[in-house]
Amino acid sequence: ALYNNTAGLVKLEYDFVIHLAGTAGNVIANRLSANHNVSVLLVEAGVNDTGISELQIPLLAARNAFFDPSLLWNYNTTSQTALNGRVISYQRGRLLGGCSSINLMYYTRGSRDDFNRFANVTGDSGWSWSSIFPYMLKVENFTAPVDHHDTSGQFDPSLHGDRGPLLPTLPGFPSPLDQRLLATTEEDSGRFPFNLDMNSGDTIGIGWVQSTSGNGVRSSSATAYLHPILDRPNLDLLVDTQATRVLQTGSRHGIPILRGVELANGVSGPRVTVHARHEVILSAGAVNTPQLLLLSGIGNRHDLAALGIPALVHSPGVGQNLQDHPLLSSSWSVNANDTLDAGSRNATLYGELLEQWDTSRTGPLVDTGGNLIAWLRLPSVFSGSEDPSAGPTSAHVELIPSNEWNSFSGEPMPESGSYVSVVTGVISPASRGSVTLSSANPFDPPAIDPGLFTNDLDVAVMVEAIRTSYALLATGPWKDLAARPYGLLADATTDAGLAQYVRNSTTSFWHPTGTAKMGTATDDTAVLDSKLRVKGAEGLRVVDASVFPFITASHPQAPIYAIAERAADLILSQLYEQVGEH
Ligand SMILES: Cc1cc2nc3c(=O)[nH]c(=O)nc-3n(C[C@H](O)[C@H](O)[C@H](O)COP(=O)(O)OP(=O)(O)OC[C@H]3O[C@@H](n4cnc5c(N)ncnc54)[C@H](O)[C@@H]3O)c2cc1C
Structure with a gap:
């Protein structure tokens, strides 16, 4: 009842x-x-x-993660010293399904090394990758993408469940960035290798996103x-x-x-x-x-x-031991007329996309933004320091390229132009934070200090992630876009400038663990x-x-x-x- x-x-x-x-x-x-x-x-x-339809539309969720305060705990962090004193929003879902009802739906299991480290530190082999894998299958009913395209070469069906309650799927609407990213994996497979299924236990490389948006609708707990x-x-x-x-x-x-x-x-x-x-x-x-x-x-x-x-x-x-992934979105102005920016600025066009989703659960709104993503290791950053990752199958950074201007730090959308953005995340962070009581009243918010960037290694990793984004956009398949850094990124032209940009613009990936x-x-x-x-x-x-x-090198x-x-x-x-x- x-x-x-x-x-x-x-x-x-x-x-x-x-x-x-x-x-x-x-x-x-x-x-x-x-x-x-x-x-x-x-x-x-x-x-x-x-009955809250805004929550059900995948791309809308990605854009309007915070659209309704009545569905959220509306938390903020304490002042983050290593983010130059900024207080950042720290949203959590306050509704049935919790954060799974408001999240961006990326479905990534983490790595073999992540779970083997769980088993090691607990002394319980039941947490190892091979022991937890049957439960990963139990969760899922892997669902065909809504456009019913041929998915061979986009995931490994043998690694997925077909009887569970949750409906993960593959992207259901093509993006012009898809072919560029695939071509990059061929041109520079050393730096950007292709990964058939990032949910195999080995996460490293560029591969197709799996998201909890089966049949074009959010699938939450x-x-x-x-x-x-x-x-x-x-x-x-x-x-x-x-x-x-x-x-x-x-x-x-x-x-x-x-x-x-x-x-x-x-x-x-x-x-x-x-x-x-x-x-x-x-x-x-x-x-x-x-x-x-x-x-x-x-x-x-x-x-x-x-x-x-x-x-x-x-x-x-x-x-104690609060671990989170720092997130930063950087945008480049590009020579292209097929980005999603026009749709975001044009209410009529946007209305048409909404109607398409409403009538057939198809079109650009069925995906969360970013059809292929990259999980990469950056070992050079750690020469002389301890590598905080769980092992070689865990990434240091995640890159999510998307075909539009994008910001999570409150910058206003530019009134004109076409953009490509790359969300970069420090995915095996060394920093630690805490949640403590601000009072003994249960209705007062707790003091949340994610401690983002309190370990300088994480700043170095984020800077390297941005350099890697520049490198990606400079490969052959992206050359015709002539990508130029936009906004605050454009002003960050030196190493020190990049470190300041990172501290001034990074926020949370909303992954506290x-x-x-x-x-x-x-x-x-x-x-x-x-x-x-x-x-x-x-x-x-x-x-x-x-x-x-330990936080997994994945969305949680x-x-x-x-x-x-x-x-x-x-x-x-x-x-x-x-x-x-x-
Ligand atoms: C904006 C956003 C985007 C995200 N994107 C992704 C993504 O793309 N992919 C991914 O893997 N992860 C993502 N995450 C993170 C992921 O959704 C969460 O890590 C995960 O859902 C947390 O699950 P949980 O069971 O620990 O807690 P929750 O799902 O947060 O559940 C806790 C529940 O407890 C309720 N609750 C809390 N306190 C009380 C109380 N005192 N009394 C009664 N009820 C209470 C809350 O209202 C909530 O329903 C995102 C999170 C956010 C906020």
């Missing part, structure tokens, strides 16, 4: 209480409630995502995992309701049992407590999960004491054990982007889906063990 107020809840005890209904939470809710003997309550602070099962009688969903704390419900051998959750509809609304007979599963994402843990008294006891929060579990790693990391029993900085249970407590597990010990949603699928198996096998014992 669906409720939008705690007052509507008929019962206050379930087998599992999952907060919250974001990317990972919906996977867990789906897999647990598939057993009709298991009752599940799913709680979400935000609204129902159904809400559309794929939640809406199809909302009629299950053993699943209740409570929207518009914020979890404010996890509560202690008992103790065993001095270890707190945490099977209560306090909920509220608004700051002054009454607090209602729900109980889980087996477990509470926290899936609030890498910003809100550490906030909730800290509000519940799980964190560094000294910091908690300063805010008057009694410590239940001393866990100094909560909120690692703030409640899993690890070994002896690692005091690990908040969770390798089965994702909160160390030092009973009855509480975390399943979302916070659990990553695909790894999160796979991690959540494995977590569901871990939860169920523990449940069956317990039930068997009784």
Whole structure:
């Protein structure tokens, strides 16, 4: 049943209480409630995502990621010293599906080395690439692109699932940049090799983008995992309701049992407590999960004491180890008349594209922008320093070329001209940040410090990524465009100038991870054990982007889906063990 107020809840005890209904939470809710003997309550602070058409149109999402504050947490960072003191927007989805309902839909699993490093640092081979791969298949029903073009040579079908809920696909509308990028892989295969499938475990090279936009429409964890099962009688969903704390419900051998959750509809609304007979599963994402843990008294006891929060579990790693990918979009003015800029400036043309999407789910709006992308290693940057990447199958940088002017740092769109842009991302960052409480009030935003560029190595990598973009645009297949740097990039003509440009214009890729990391029993900085249970407590597990010990060299949603699928198996096998014992 669906409720939008705690007052509507008929019962206050379930087998599992999952907060919250974001990317990972919906996977867990789906897999647990598939057993009709298991009752599940799913709680979400935000609204129902159904009927919001702007969210469903892939290219529109890419352009208007922040179009509606009522669907977002509207967070900002603390002042970022290494970004010359700038405060940057740090958006998170506040609706069913969480960030998977507002993200840009790139679907990249990360590398073999990323997951093997997970296995190494947790001592749990269940996180290795070969162990997690079956879960990657379980997530997917790989879908033909909407234009039904011949996809041979664009991906490796043997690496993809065909029975899962999520609908990844290949680009469904050609871009003039496609042939240029493919020709570059032939002309300079040493620097820009072709990669048939960047989701094979070896990410390096230029290859076709896979995105969660099957049939021309966003496929999110809400559309794929939640809406199809909302009629299950053993699943209740409570929207518009914020979890404010996890509560202690008992103790065993001095270890707190945490099977209560306090909920509220608004700051002054009454607090209602729900109980889980087996477990509470926290899936609030890498910003809100550490906030909730800290509000519940799980964190560094000294910091908690300063805010008057009694410590239940001393866990100094909560909120630490925040890792994110810095993102920068640079544009070049080009001699071309087939870029998307004309469509963006011309309301009539844009209206026609919308109508095409509306009637047939075809046309340029079915893709997220950038049909082929590059994942590259830049080993020269690390001579003499430790390489932060997981290994040779993990990239240092990502390049997303797109056929239009593009900015994520608030620059206004130029009134005329045609442009090509390249988004560059530092994909194996060395910098670390944190999420801490700004107050003990659950309705106050946490203090988010992603620490972007606090390690100078990341600046050097971003500068090298821009040089690589220049090099790409200078290869033979791009020569006729005569690309000229535009805007602030044009003024950055020296090494120092490029470093300043990078610090002045970089923002976040919206990929926070690692703030409640899993690890070994002896690692005091690990908040969770390798089965994702909160160390030092009973009855509480975390399943979302916070659990990553290291950020993957990828966009994070695909790894999160796979991690959540494995977590569901871990939860169920523990449940069956317990039930068997009784
Ligand atoms: C603009 C943007 C673009 C992105 N683009 C991509 C991309 O192209 N590809 C990619 O792979 N990744 C992308 N990402 C990142 C990716 O979407 C996220 O990393 C991922 O979805 C996070 O999943 P999660 O389960 O950890 O958290 P979320 O999906 O954020 O889920 C957390 C849920 O918990 C809810 N919640 C939080 N606190 C509370 C509370 N106290 N009470 C009740 N509910 C609460 C939230 O409202 C949310 O629904 C993007 C993210 C953003 C914001």
